[in-house]
Amino acid sequence: MAIDGLIILDNTGRAIAQSGFHSFPPAYPLLHIDALNSALASSPRQIDVDPVIYVQGLKLDSPSACCHVRRGELRYLCPVSGDVDPLYAFAFLQTFVDILHEYFGHLSAETLKDNFDIVYQLLEETLDSGGHPLTTSPNALRDIVLPPTLLHKVLSVAGVSGLASTSANSHPFASPIPWRKVGVRYNNNEIFFDVVETLEAIVNKNGQPAVSTVWGRVDSNCKLSGTPDLLLTFSNAQSLVDCSLHPCVRLQRWARDKVLSFVPPDGKFKLMDYRFAPATASAISQTSVPFTLRTGITVDERGGSIDLTLSSRLTTRTMENVYVELYLGEGATGANCLASHNASWTFNPRTQTLVWELKAVVPSANYTFRGSFTSTAENPRPSRAFRIRFEIPQHNFSAMRIEQLKLTGEVYKPYKGMRGTSFGNVEWRW
């Protein structure tokens, strides 16, 4: 049970890089690229194309499927033949995209083309020609495939690249812990935790949330020497449910005591995902949406008018980068609006979307937005809900705190830092 390979396409559907496909006919990857491109071309909305598409093989009895994802401007394809787990393919694609991010930062067709030698080395190291993922932990990969650093470039221009590569490969995979390399040394031992929470909510016409869920993620950046064994206690671990944890976390211990006991990888990694479920009396525990939106929309023939008032429910914090979006329906041609507090608005005629953009929403102030739109449709049908995105820096819906960080196995005392950010993604029906 394995995947067949990996193909990266640019935004015009041309292949930038692909793995070997040694045990397949040369046309095999091309068939998959073709199948995807034609599926995309024939679908009215690209995002509605099924994530697993069928690909007819060259011979009648060898059909296969193509799992594909879009990340940024690139598409990543994973052909599979035989009865394979599609999640396996998706998980691998995601892992590979993460690795590319780690190596190159922002991903574009240009970056990958410029660094094609590294991309190919990464493909070779992460995916065996038999389709088994090999080394995907960034810590171990850095040992065997050198990231493109400025120093490296300088050295290679100066003609001494041999030096740089041999020194890094002294003892690969000697570590007993697969995700952590040995012999890490830092002058300042510190570890940072970034708690990012996202509120996903749908609010009904009456202002009551139909569903509101807080998904959280703890990213960590670990700069600790040696092999530290950490014990991390959160203040409200009981209300973190549905967790998924980095492989370094001892699962049994979390299940028993709700504490995270782990030997961290070196550098950046995602420690855990969770859902925040506040312990309340009611069965359905919901987090309230931190703002209210009063909507008045009238739709007439070939147009309509919009009247919105947004106010924050927060008492101290400021919501930042608030975007209120409305799809005005097929045929919408333009809008003319007025926003209070110098907020800006735009209408994108290509996507027929009206966006009201507020840099900051402070507590106890009403922000208003009035305007009208025109449409070529006799009866314009704007979407039934506004999409609102916002962020609240220095804030967590769950009010999660680190209670304690204990370190064993090493003698130093680490510095620990924690930062929280909250995002919101709310659908508000009118």
Add this chain to the structure above:
Amino acid sequence: MAMRAAPRKGENFELAADLNSEYKEKRKDAIKRVIANMTVQKDVSGLFPDVLKNMQTDDLEQKKLVYLYLMNYAKTQPELVILAVNTFVKDTDDPNPLVRALAIRTMGCLRAEKIIDYLCDPLQKCLKDDNPYVRKTAALCVAKLYDLKPELVNENGFLDQLRDMIADSNPMVVANTVAALSDIHAAAVASGAPKDTFAINTEIVNKLLVALNECSEWGRVAILNALSRYTAEDAGESEHICERVVPQFQHANASVVLTAIKVIMIHMRGITSENLTKTLIRKMAPPLVTLLSNPPEVQWVALRNINLLLQKRPDILTNEMRVFFCKYNDPLYVKVEKLDIMVRLANEHNVDPLLSELKEYAQEVDVDFVRRSIKVIGQTAIKIDEAAERCVNVLLELIGTRVSYVVQEAVVVMKDVFRKYPSTYEGVIPTLCANLDELDEPEAKASLIWIIGEYAKKIDNADELLGIFVDTFTEESYPVQLQTLTAVVKLYLQKPESSQALVQKVLNTATKDCDSPDVRDRAYIYWRLLSTDPGAAKAVVLAVRPPITLPRTTVSPALLEELLGEIPLLASVYHKPAETFVGRGRISADSVQRKATDDRLATQKALQTVAAGQQAENLLDFSDDVPNEGQPSGLAATTVLASTPAAANLLAGTSSNPLDDLVSIFGGANLGASSTPASSNPMGGFGFGASPLTPAPAITPVMSPQPPAQPQAQSGQDDLLGLF
């Protein structure tokens, strides 16, 4: 890249010169350019000897690039690769473990016959290497060797070595060994090897369970898959396995989570304790919900599997309905699955929030989604008796919006509500009839005509209404014609005095001017029935029909068990057994052998071939039709439906002569193809598929004969038929 403009020959000539340069840097740069050309499909095979010269180097990066080049051309130029063998063999003795691993890995995937023979000795050595990275690479290499030349693996005793390596101290080595052995096992089964190449016993299971917690996510998947193949000796062992696997539910990798669920589903069968089973099921819900915070493609796979799990264990997510509420910017494939799951979770306690959600969806912009939402309202009405009235009210509100496709879909759904609750909501009939002019889709028309015919007695102007359709009879589509015919006959039987002329007219038109054999034949049947014995006609045509029900599962119980064992494989995502869409794949051969019915294999292969030829598109891309076909959009038609008996036999594997059956199935399928080309309608010509995209066929409840003894099992089988 200044050379790009030059003719290819010139560029290769330049490269050859650089590859032979005395300066190291120049050579390395040239190799990079060669690879760059290779990746954009330029032919650089002519440089083979020059590139090969650069293979012996201390620079690992350069070595990798040369190896990359060799792998690319090994298949087309095997005689040249042989020149590289010595360097490969030498590299497997290199002090740097990375070089050793790289060499053995590359040799494994060169796939050149000639080089294989040189592979065995170094492989032997690398399997015993003291560096775990080399060992694990070597383990995977054995699987590749088996793929090319199984006899070499047997001769060198590599299999036994691999089995020993399951006890390796390094979990990564264990995981990769398991992956290699599983691959070999699958290949051996596919080629018909008699004995189990990777027999798993208690001892191995214990080793696997130890390694499980310490290896990488991919290793965990391999180990979990191996565990799912194991048959526990007693309930105690099943419990032990489940306990050790359950913590994997919290792994960050979705694939690990679903594979762990599969293991639990399989080994739960062996657990006798009722309490433990309940606990396990309860623990299954949270990880499934977590998967829904992932990107849409992962959500989709998760949702498909949740759908399947719910059919087996309807109790796992009862309190989690809200997570399945749709956002309007969800991709359609996610929304459709969510709708399906919401119906499964619906009960009298959560039906109110569900209905208000569905009402929202029914007013959205996306036509396809709106139609499905309205269908779901109907399914809810049929599933929950207490909520039926509320559902009907929602439907009436929707009809009030007067949006054409909303009204039409609502009418279709109302027809099914009437079929479930006969003579209950007659009050809404006037509203429905008021929208007669709005209807332009055959399915909606046919539905309304059915309602009029069924309640002709209570509709004062029924003859007038039906008269409209009789006047345009020949212009209507066949489903509407059939329905009109039946409705007029029903009207006549209930109100003979006022509709004598109408019935004459319709029978005349249908027998003389209609070119569909179905319509014509049925007209003759009615005609003779009416003229021979009106009493009997009444008994036949107006007979009480059993109310429809919502099928609890979309697949047969046996298939469900099989699919649950294949979570999270493609099979379970498509809700089809693997062999219907994977050709001679390893797994498919495996599962077919498990069934050990050669007959069935033959028929299925034939089916595939014919289907592939017939349906110019494809077998796998069910896309929108998937959720529909298992659950024929007549909402619940399956259970009261007469299936093509031959098809049922065929799929149940009981058929005596597969070819006959094939002929009969495709007789039916052809019929369907002619009227509804794109429909994945399970019944071929009969109109239950009714996917909203296709020009929908008619409802047939009144016209399909219903032998009461029709085996219920068939409801599951039509899932397979959906392939056509």
